Amino acid sequence: MIKVFLVEDHPLIIEGIKSMLAEDTTICCSGICNTGDALMQLLKQQQPDVILMDINLPDINGLELCKMVKQQYPQVFVIGLTVNNQPGIIKKMIDNGASGYVLKDAFKNEVIDAIKAAANGQVFYSHSAASAMRKPDNILPSLTRREKEILELIGDGLINQQIADKLFLDVTTVDTHRKNMLAKYKVRNTAALIKLAINERLI
C-alpha cells in the first residue's frame, strides 16, 4: 500500500485527485493539506511514501517546499503538480529532489503511474510535462534576490532613482542590476524583460 499526502489548495483539484486515486487499491491518500506550512506540521507526526504537491501554494513556493521536505525527510518522494506549464520549472523541481512532475492536463493513469514510479524511487513525467522538458528553452537563468527585488519595482513603474531611494542604494547600482538582467535574458529593453519575467513566473 502506497501512502500518499496531497498538498493542494484548490478543492476542485483535491476532489479530482481523490477520485482518481480511489480507483487504485494499492494507493491510499492519507493526508491532505492546503498549505506548505500545514504539510510541514503533518510531516512531524507521520511521513508518507509520496507527496503530491501543487507548485502554486498560497504560502510558499513549491520549489522551496520541495527542497525543505527533501532536506528533512530524504526518504519521502515528492511529485510536482501544476496547471501552468512553466518551462524551466520542471527541471528546477527535479534539481530540488522531486521524483516526478505531472501537469494538470495529465490523464488519470499518469497520476497513478507517477505515484507508483516515485514509490519505487523512479522519476516520472506526465506526457505533457515530458514534452515541455524537451523544449531547449527550459534552461533560463534565474534571478538573484536583489535582481528579483529590483525587477519587481521596475514592474511597479518605479524609475531607477526611486528604486535606489527605496532600497538605500546608489542609482548606478540599480542601473547595473537592470543591465545585468537585460544581458542575462538577452532582451533588448525593459518591456521585453518584464514580459519574459512575468511569462516565466520569475516575478
Place this chain on the structure above:
Amino acid sequence: MIKVFLVEDHPLIIEGIKSMLAEDTTICCSGICNTGDALMQLLKQQQPDVILMDINLPDINGLELCKMVKQQYPQVFVIGLTVNNQPGIIKKMIDNGASGYVLKDAFKNEVIDAIKAAANGQVFYSHSAASAMRKPDNILPSLTRREKEILELIGDGLINQQIADKLFLDVTTVDTHRKNMLAKYKVRNTAALIKLAINERLI
C-alpha cells in the same frame, strides 16, 4: 433532475467536478466535452439545463463560446469556470449572458449552489468570484486594435521606430498610441504598462 454539460479540457478538473456533482442526487452530468467545438456539436443533438464551462479552452475563448451558446440556445444557462482570477472577465461573462461564475478555488457546495441557482434562472458567484467582482478595478478600459498591435510589439522589445517601420506608420503615431495607453491605464511607464497588460490578459 438538473441536466448538466461540462466543458473542460483538464481531466483532473473533470474528475473533481464529477465527484462533487455525484454527491447531489438532483444533478446529473450527462455530457462532457473538452473543446468548444465539441460542445456545439453536442448541443445540436440535445440541450442541457446548465453548462459548466471552462473559460480557457484549447480551441475557443470562453467569452466567445458563451455568447455563441446563448445566441443559439437562449434557454440554456451557462456558468463560467476558471483557475485564474482575471478581474474584469467575470463582468464580461455576465454581459455575454452567463448565469454565474465559479473560480476553481470554490468549495463543493458552491459549485452545486451555482448550478441550482442557474437552473432557476438566478445568477450565482462563488465566494472568491464575488469578492473579485467587488473590486472596483474590474472596469479597466480595453485596448483598441491598433493599440493592442503596438503593445504586443513593445512587449517583443521593439522600439518606436522599429514598430513604425513594421506597421508602415510614422514614429510619432506609434508614440501617440504609446502615450494614450499610458494615460488610459494611468501608469508611469512602459514597464508598468506591460505588466498590467499581461496580468489583465490584454495581450
Place this chain on the structure above:
DNA sequence: AAATAATTCCCCTTTTTAAGGGAAGTTGCT
C-alpha cells in the same frame, strides 16, 4: 582557503521614452 557568484559603486556617450502641447482625416455607429 580558494574560487565563484553576487552586490555594490563609478565613469562616459548615445538612444529612447515621457510629457506637454496641437491638429486633421477616418471609421463606425446611432
Place this chain on the structure above:
DNA sequence: AGCAACTTCCCTTAAAAAGGGGAATTATTT
C-alpha cells in the same frame, strides 16, 4: 447626417534607459 472614437501626424524639451567600459567588497559554495 452627425457624433464619438479611433487613427494618423507634427512640435518641443526633459528625463530615463541602454550600451560601453571598470573595479572593489561581501557572500556563498566547494
